[in-house]
Amino acid sequence: MSQMLALVILVAILYIGDVVSVRTKAWIPSVFVCAVLFLLGYWTFFPQDIVSLAGVPPTVASMMIYLLITNMGTLLSLQQLKEQWKTILISLAGILGIIVALFGIGTMLFGIETIIVAIPPLVGGVVSALIMSEGAANAGLATLAVFAIVIYVMQGFAGYPLTSIVLKKEGKMLLEKYRKGELKEQKTGTQASVSERHELKLFKKMPDKFNTDYFKFFRLALVGFLAYLVSTLLAPIVVISPYVLCLLFGIIATSIGFLERHVLQKANGFGLAMMALMLFIFDGLKKATPSMMMEILYPLVGCIVLGVVGMYIFSLFMGKVLKVSKEMAFAVSLTALYGFPADYIITNEVINSLTEDEKEREALTSHMLPPMLVGGFISVTMVSVILAGLFVGFL
Template sequence: MDLNVVQAFSIVLLILAVGEFVSIKTKALVPSVFVSAVLFLIGFWTILPADIVTQSSFAKPIVYLSMYLLLTHMGTLMSVKELLAQWKTVIIAFSGVLGIIAMTMTIGNFIFGWETVVAATPPLTGGVVASILMSTAASERGLTAVAVLATSMYIMQGFFGYPITALMLKKEAKRLATKVKNGEVEPNHSKKAEVESEKEKRNFVIFPPLPEKFQTTYAILLKLGIVAALAVAAAPILHINQFVVCLLFGVIGREIGFLEEKALVKSGSFGFLMTILMAFIFAGLSKATPSMLTEIAVPLFGIIILGVFGMAVFSMIIGKMLGYTKEMAFSIAMTSLYGFPADYILTIESARSTTKDDAEYKYVIDEMLPKMLVGGFTTVTIASVIIAGFFVKLL
């Protein structure tokens, strides 16, 4: 089916809007990403063309541009001090990945066989790169069904990750909001916090802030583009994934005063760029045909269940040792099942549905969002690629 660009765009946005509507009506009990994923899957199986997202103009060039700008923007949400403070989050995220490996490579190996679990485990730890590496390796060895499994694992794991994470984050958000309501904590936007924040900024600022009248959409996007371009150029030199470098450079750009805090929000561009990215992610569901899922359903869901169980046990134990609640620790580990931007959206939806005022909302976001973003980069962008590089040799 060939649609013109406006028709395709409208259909894609209709599905995303329905997902958001359901999330709002259920107070994030049913997350928007889960609803949209189900609707796209049903649509691809029935009337939607497989390339509807591309037809809607959301092709790879603009998707990658959106990713670069969004991740650089995410860096402006955190300070260097906040990023360094997340070392506990990194440990918990890695512990969740180890929990996946422990379960799949022992019980999973006994039930489903060596080749199956070796190919499926890296994609389960997160990331399209891991999925591509394992599916390609399996195809080169003539293991067609195993290659399909590796691809399907990346596509389908979110169906488990979205609702479980939403439930955990809502519980954590409710706990944090209650602390503000009862006066147990002082929200970070208090006068004292603002003074300390300004003092910290003065210690790092190199570039004076632009006057308000010059902080236009063009100017803000230009500066984000410059920082993102520097990050992409530096990534090969640093031997770090370019998306991770975009995040780090965004943090640095904010610290030295070159980038505004919440840059894309100030430019009015955040919502549209996020829409592009979400649409592109759901486009991957066009590959999950009914026959494919039937063929590999048992090992697919069996390995996911084992992995999630191992992830829960390991992350909750380590999280408790490091002073995190079991809900927060498990949520951090669960980012391996979807990564960015779902980790951002799930956190925002959970905070929005459980808080009553701006003070509660800001405190909840400040507590949960940095942990979820750092957790997602640790699992999906770093751990999964390392694990896939090792597991390819085991296949």
């Protein structure tokens, strides 16, 4: 198979996944569709090295991970987090519920190694799944390496419908209050903080024409390299994943004005980086035989069910303490199962289904969307990467 044919086939699979997700309004996740097509391909005519053949060997994927995680750090808005402090506590409580339920019950059912591999992907997204998959593979745990990817692929099936159900209950309650005049549209700085232009304080005297795409890539790569360097220097004392430091250094670099927000997007590299990373993720399915898939089915369902139950109990408790409705608290914690953009899509779909009045939609959006976005950011973008960096050391 030629390189370009391999690339065409793989990108076509990614596109088909997007189309199905859009047509079903995200009820069928794109990653699930892609995973099924990749499995069918590997079980039939795909060469085992089709992803490398297409131009995405492990070294390229590793480079993209460093750039993407550092870019994640640039998304942090201190103003947004300050406004949504209750959301942060609820999100953290939900994550703690997953950890307690899986370590407390899951280890007795599935074993400690399975639980260690399961938690970061269940709390987060593609990056944490890849970290745990690689860690399991390096530890000689081939089945668990596949398990990390499959749990990431499947968890949305629990998250999407549950989120839609509880958000509709929350939305109906808020809509009733709004129509009685008991609820006003919230005017916060959240939306502004997402789109505000972060000045490059360290380069404010530099003309904009010199801030080229290559200069953006250079600064992003330099921050990633510093994270790697510090990780290696600390290795004799304490083992800290360079990916965790990439996230931290990205936040610091943005706050001091060395990096701008969404720097990878502004350098026109985000789409290509995500494509390479997703292809590398699905490359891990090449070792998944039909018998192996049957073998991991039981722990897969069990871990997701236990995680969701633990998440519900802990978020419910935290919601009561903070006087947040149980529906909103559970919805916020559920964002750990999918993150952005699914949190944005589901919330908007629910709001649009509840009312056609523009003012009512704006009122619902101001109350429901900010906590959903922050919840997804905290769990998927931050905590899951930190947990993956810590847990991978125990394999």
